Amino acid sequence: MNQSPFIDPDDCASCGECCKSFRIGYSKKHDKALLSEVERFKLLDSDLIKVHEDKNGYWVEFLIACKHLKKDEKGCSCAIYAQKRPELCERYPYAGTVECPHMKKQSQVRPAKPAI
Ligand code: SF4
Ligand code: SF4
Secondary structure, eight states: OOOOTTOOGGGOOOOOGGGSOEEEEEETTSOHHHHHHHHHHHHOOOTTEEEEEOSSEEEEEEOOOOTTEEEETTEEEETTHHHHOOHHHHTOSOTTOOSOTTOOOGGGOOOOOOOO
């Protein structure tokens, strides 16, 4: 069961876009040693890893699909959905997320369920 307060699982279009890349966020308030990881990511010689910057921090984006993403005639689905997906997957999409085309408007947000 998707626990995200920002989408009703029934509204998911099974497009799979949320499983085709991963992101890690870094705040500019993090200490210099941690932020040096971002500098190292920029050095990697790959088009599959991108570093984005905004006024608050950095997003390191891995343009690599999850190995558990599967596709059939009904669309995309998660091969480990019933077993145990990572909690971050259960709670996707997050507040402020723009990639999911089916996220409900903030005014329709359901109360968040407590973490298990
Ligand atoms: S991006 Fe949104 S609509 Fe597409 S599979 Fe993910 S949750 Fe569903
Ligand atoms: S574990 Fe499942 S829900 Fe999470 S990214 Fe992979 S395919 Fe998507």
